[in-house]
Amino acid sequence: MIAAKDFKKYRGVVEQAVAALGRDDVGVGSIEVTGDDTLIVTFSRGTYVHTAHIPVGALGGQESANAAVNVALLGLSKRISQDVLSKASR
Helix, strand or coil, rough: CCCCHHHHHHHHHHHHHHHCCCCCCCEEEEEEEECCEEEEEEEEEEEHHHHHHHHHHHHHHHHHHHHHHHHHHHHHHHHHHHHHHHHHHH
């Protein structure tokens, strides 16, 4: 199980990765830990919300954390893009 101080550390790593990716339009919401050392992170942008699973091991270094968070944000970006395209075609 992840200790409270490590939990805060991982939250900070995820937030730093979001900022490093230039995604200041994305908020980091709740973070939960599963039994298999995976973080369940909720990202939001406006009214859009996306939940992603990020392995704790991927947050060991800044470069790997950025890559893991970038992959996690793809689901949110895809959802927003599909909605924008759908609205544009109406």
